[in-house]
Amino acid sequence: MPTERxxxxxxxxxxxxxxxxxxxxxxEEGFAxxxxxxxxxxxxxxxxxxFGVGIIDLRLPDSSGNQLLExxxxxxxxxxxxxxxxxxxxxxxxxxxxxxxxxxxxxxSDPSELLRHVHRAFRERVDRYAADLEDAVAERTEELxxxxxxxxxxxxxxxxxxxxxxxxxxxxxxxxxxxxEQRFGDEANEYLDHxxxxxxxxxxxxEDLLDYSRVGRSQEPFQPIDLxxxxxxxxxxxxxxxxxxxxxxxxxPLPMIAGNQIQLVQLFQNLIGNAIKFRREVDPVIRxxxxxxxxxWRFAVEDNGIGIEPQYLDRVFQVFQRLHGKAYSGTGIGLAxxxxxxxxxxxxxxxxxxxxxxxxxxxxxRAHQDAHSP
Numbered sequence: 001m002p003t004e005r006x007x008x009x010x011x012x013x014x015x016x017x018x019x020x021x022x023x024x025x026x027x028e029e030g031f032a033x034x035x036x037x038x039x040x041x042x043x044x045x046x047x048x049x050x051f052g053v054g055i056i057d058l059r060l061p062d063s064s065g066n067q068l069l070e071x072x073x074x075x076x077x078x079x080x081x082x083x084x085x086x087x088x089x090x091x092x093x094x095x096x097x098x099x100x101x102x103x104x105x106x107x108x109s110d111p112s113e114l115l116r117h118v119h120r121a122f123r124e125r126v127d128r129y130a131a132d133l134e135d136a137v138a139e140r141t142e143e144l145x146x147x148x149x150x151x152x153x154x155x156x157x158x159x160x161x162x163x164x165x166x167x168x169x170x171x172x173x174x175x176x177x178x179x180x181e182q183r184f185g186d187e188a189n190e191y192l193d194h195x196x197x198x199x200x201x202x203x204x205x206x207e208d209l210l211d212y213s214r215v216g217r218s219q220e221p222f223q224p225i226d227l228x229x230x231x232x233x234x235x236x237x238x239x240x241x242x243x244x245x246x247x248x249x250x251x252x253p254l255p256m257i258a259g260n261q262i263q264l265v266q267l268f269q270n271l272i273g274n275a276i277k278f279r280r281e282v283d284p285v286i287r288x289x290x291x292x293x294x295x296x297w298r299f300a301v302e303d304n305g306i307g308i309e310p311q312y313l314d315r316v317f318q319v320f321q322r323l324h325g326k327a328y329s330g331t332g333i334g335l336a337x338x339x340x341x342x343x344x345x346x347x348x349x350x351x352x353x354x355x356x357x358x359x360x361x362x363x364x365x366r367a368h369q370d371a372h373s374p
Contacts, residue, residue, distance in 0.1 A: 008031075008032050008033075008034065008049070008050065008051035008052055008053075009026050009031045009032065009033045009034070009051060009052070009053045009054070009055065009118065010033075010034050010036065010042060010045060010046070010051045010053070010054045010055070010056075011023060011026070011033060011034070011035045011036070011054075011055045011056075012035075012036045012037075012038070012039065012041075012042040012054070012055070012056040012057060012060065012065075012068060013035070013036075013037065013055075013056075013057050013084070014037050014038065014057060014059070014060055014061050015057075016037060018107070019035045019037060020035070022035070022055065022084075022114075023035045025111050025114075025115065026115075026118065029115055029118070029119075031053075031118070031122075034049070034051070037061075038060060038061055038062050038063075039060045039062050039063035039064075039065075039067065039068040039071075040062050040063070042054075042056070042068055042072075043068070043071055046071065046072060046075050046076075047075070050076070051079065052079065052080065052121070052122055052125040052126075053079070053080050053081075053082065053102075053118055053121045053122055053125065054069075054072055054079055054080070054081040054082065055081075055082045055084050055114070055118070056068055056069065056072075056081060056082075056083065056084065057083075057084060057085050058083060058085040058092055058093075058096065059085060064092075065083065065085065065092075065096065066092065066095050066096050066099060069081050069083075069096060069099050069100070069101060070099055073099065073100050077100070078125060078128050078129075079125070080102040080121035080122075080124060080125055081100070081101050081102055082101070082102055082103045082104070082105060082114070082117050082118065082121060083096045083101050083103070083104045083105070084105050084107060084114060085104075085106070085107060086106060086107035086108060102117070102121050102124075103117040103120075103121070105117060163203060163206060166199045166202055166203055167199075169195065169199055170195075170196055170199040170200070173192050173195050173196050173199075174196065176192060177189065177192050177193075177196075222258040222259050222260060222345075223258070223259070223260075223261070224256055224257075224258060225256065225257055225258070225259045225260075225261055225264055226254075226256055227254035227255060227256070227257060227264065227268075227290070228253070228254045230254075230261065230264045230265050230268055231251065231254060231268055231288065233265045234265050234266075234268035234269040234272060235249075235272065237265070237269050238269060238272055238273055238276065241273065241276050241277075242276065245276045245279060245283070245284050246283045246284075247275075247276050247283065247284040247285075247286060248283060248284070248285045248286070249285075249286050249287075249288070250285065250286070250287040250288070251287075251288045251289075252288065252289040252290055253290070254288070254290050255290055255292070255297055255367065256367075257297060257345075257365045257366060257367055258345075258366055258367075259345050259365065259366075260341075260344075260345075263341045263344070263345075264341070264345075266337065266341060267337075267338050267341045267342065267363075268288075268301075270334040270335065270337060270338050271301045271338060271361050272286060272301070273334070274303075274334065274335070275301065275303035275305055275359070278303075278305045278306050278359070279303070279304075279305045279306070280304070280305055280306055280356075282304065284303060284304065284305065285303070285304045286301065286302070286303050287300070287301075287302040287303075288300070288301050288302075289302075292367065293364070295366060295367055296347065296364045296365065296366060296367065297364065297365050297366075297367050298362065298363075298364050299362065299363050299364070299365065300360050300361070300362050301360065301361045302358060302359070302360040302361075303358060303359055303360075304357070304358050305358065305359055306355070306356065306359075307353045307354050307355035307356050307357055307358060307359050308351065308353040308355065308359055309353075309355050310353075310355075313351055313352075313353065316335050316351060317335050317336055317338070317339040317349065317351075318336060338361075338363075342363045342364070342365070345365050345366060346365070346366045347363055347364035347365045347366065348363065348364055349361065349362065349363035349364075350362050350363075
């Protein structure tokens with residue numbers, strides 16, 4: 001821990017009895033102390049160890065205390081160095097203070113005076129570290145936000161540039177089908193249908209990849225969200241599929257949570273869309289429930305569809321996982337998007353299934369602090 005490193009005190013004193021006395025006093029105050037009897041020994045320690053406070057005598061056998069002070073400041077300008085000496089001229093003390101000494105204490109003074117300066121030096125060193133860390137975090141956060149903006153702009157440009165030729169291909173294929181259908185044989189028209197279908201899949205893939213990338217980069221703060229209204233919006237977006245499949249819903253009251261409205265709509269929309277897509281030869285029945293577990297809400301989205309084989313349960317949240325091949329449309333990204341959304345909201349998502357019977361997706365979301373149970 002940084003505070004443990006800053007609580008290290010280096011004492012450089014050529015008198016061994018005084019050195020032992022200083023070390024004993026400081027250790028009784030809870031500091032980890034290293035004592036040295038010469039400047040060279042102190043410099044060697046500085047090279048290999050970090051410390052927060054130095055206490056040095058101005059008179060040393062192999063160097064002046066001010067020279068040692070300069071060396072310490074060269075290694076770490078934030079170290080607080082206290083000059084502790086008994087016989088020193090006004091000029092040498094003034095020089096030490098100009099070189100960045102934290103305080104000056106006479107050896108004959110009360111030991112409590114030295115301890116007062118050591119504690120103050122320690123607090124200032126920790127405060128300085130905290131301020132530097134806060135500045136570094138703020139700078140890193142700004143760099144990350146700028147990088148995210150640039151990445152999102154880049155992704156949007158790439159998506160636009162990819163879509164443009166796809167739209168051109170699709171457009172010309174449709175023109176050929178409209179104007180030359182009679183001149184083409186069945187085989188040629190079938191090829192054109194395959195091209196248009198492939199272009200559509202490519203467009204969906206680009207859109208899904210953009211959705212996947214945007215989830216992790218969103219910097220919008222969370223707001224109180226009514227999941228009841230989120231579900232209404234998700235069902236409205238799927239209205240055509242719901243009517244076509246004659247899907248039925250059994251929905252328990254849903255709570256307020258802290259989150260991102262757009263992403264939560266996408267979460268429910270993807271899960272409901274999967275329940276409709278992977279249905280059996282019966283009308284889909286989708287059950288949605290919620291239960292409170294401390295600071296988390298646990299949700300379940302259950303269907304009566306085709307289910308998932310046990311060996312695939314760990315793979316369904318990976319990108320591009322299409323377990324049923326071309327039998328069902330899709331890009332294999334929807335559940336990976338769900339996982340990123342849930343994790344961004346501080347929760348986890350998992351799945352349980354009975355092949356041929358049902359699948360239940362469980363996930364947790366953090367409750368809004370002012371929310372009440374439904």
